[in-house]
Amino acid sequence: MIKTYKFKLYAAKRNKKLHRQINAAGLAYNHCIAIHKRYWRLYRKSLNKFALQKHLTKLKKLERFSYLKEIGSQALQDVTDRIDRAYKLFWTNLDNKRKTAPPGFKKVRKYKSYTLKQAGWKLDEGHGTVYIAKQKYRYFKSRSVEGRIKTLTVKRDTLGDIYLYFVCEQKITEVKLRTGKSVGFDFCFKDKMLVAPDEENDIAAPSFFQKNQKAIRTACRNLSRRQLCSKNRQKYRKVLARLYRKQANQRRDFHFKLAKELCQKYAVICFESLSMKAMQQGHGKKVNDYGFAAFKNILEYVGRQTGTQIVKIDEFYPSSQICHDCGYQNKEVKNIRVSEWTCPSCGIHHDRDRNAARNILSEGLRLLMV
Ligand SMILES: [Zn+2]
Incomplete structure (x- = not known):
């Protein structure tokens, strides 16, 4: 069973770093969308996500794309994964004769989150802190996390507050069905x-x-x-x-x-x-x-x-x-x-x-x- 825990981060100046990282993920997202569109125009083919990831790693070395360094490689992978999922949905929709718009550009200001898998973060539950890209953040520890953590999503809301979402895998505990009304x-x-x-x-x-x-x-x-x-x-x-x-x-x-x-x-x-x-x-x-x-x-x-x-x-x-x-x-x-x-x-x-x-x-x- 999958369970998601949501925690709010303490408001702090250092949260600006996370905002910058989310912005960078948004910029990367738009850049990838642009590449996808160009690729389709030239070759009439859908771009493979691994090829795109390789391309992004190359871009990181260029001065112009130095913002990509703000976020870890895992978060960057998540961006390409998201686009891949969005395109797959778009194609299956087309196959089912449902016309929807292909994935498009997003306003960076409105880009909300990035997801990390196993690396790039560390949870210290005892102190109610989490390390993201080696920076320490405190969160409101309302409960303890149970199960194996699969991913961490860093997400901001419209007010600029930042939340952590831990997606955990838990064993299903079978509860006997009750009798009654x-x-x-x-x-x-x-x-x-x-x-x-x-x-x-x-x-x-x-x-x-x-x-x-x-x-x-x-x-x-x-x-x-x-x-x-x-x-x-x-x-x-x-x-x-x-x-x-x-x-x-x-x-x-x-x-x-x-x-x-x-x-x-x-x-x-x-x-x-x-x-x-x-x-x-x-x-x-x-x-x-x-x-x-x-x-x-x-x-x-x-x-x-x-x-x-x-x-x-x-x-x-x-x-x-x-x-x-x-x-x-x-x-x-x-x-x-x-x-x-x-x-x-x-x-x-x-x-x-x-x-x-x-x-x-x-x-x-x-x-x-x-
Ligand atoms: Zn009757």
Whole structure:
């Protein structure tokens, strides 16, 4: 199993070095993209990444490319790896008749990270420090790293803070499946976030989204009124970035707490696997706000640890259209705006989400029996 640990670095003057290294990686990235494009123009062939790496090592010796020396050879390799992956994705997309843009240039300012494999860094957990390119940095040691560390990624966010990501390989500890209550949930976008078969088990939407929204709207307005490239604009850009970061942290925290609470309460949790694209068309921004996709990943992760089974139901299962009491499928409920309906067959009045949650639960239990 792969687990990622994230740590924040202490703010320090020496962090400038890391920023310079990330900038250098960004410059190298753009240079490689340019070479790729030229190679394609001349030979109509995709450039091999090993040839590119060889070329970069040669460039390092030139005065003009002395910035390449800022970063270790491993980080440089990571740049070519990234481009290679991006091109491979681009080609497979083309093969599958999906037209996407080929990998392009990036603004160095917006280039975010580089990755080191085994060499070029050393972790000293006892002191809460890490050595990167022989320079010592302190980080907020919130927990200790377990397992074998595969890579270290140095990443900066929009506010200029730097984070360490340790990707570790851990042995899977098998947790026995529990027995207990089971539940089905339908995603909801109103005052509730998750709707259960019974009203008492519903999960209310957290209140911080609305609170943040007001502040974010004000900050956006402030930002748009400043002149481009002005100092004030920089200031307001940071204000906005800080708000977004706060919201992301709050959301993640909420997700973990909710996942733990649910996994303690239930032995089986059934969900509909939704296509996020389709949901966004129906509900817009709130899908991103609530972060259901991230929540489902977290729930599966917590479920593995506590022995709770998470059952995913196919997205084509018409959970909201089927009457839970008689099984009649009412196609008119397909329209997302229908929030209440009466079954034409048996005459029972349904709340759209509650009925869907009931169906999701029974379908999930059926899948478990198979
Ligand atoms: Zn019915």
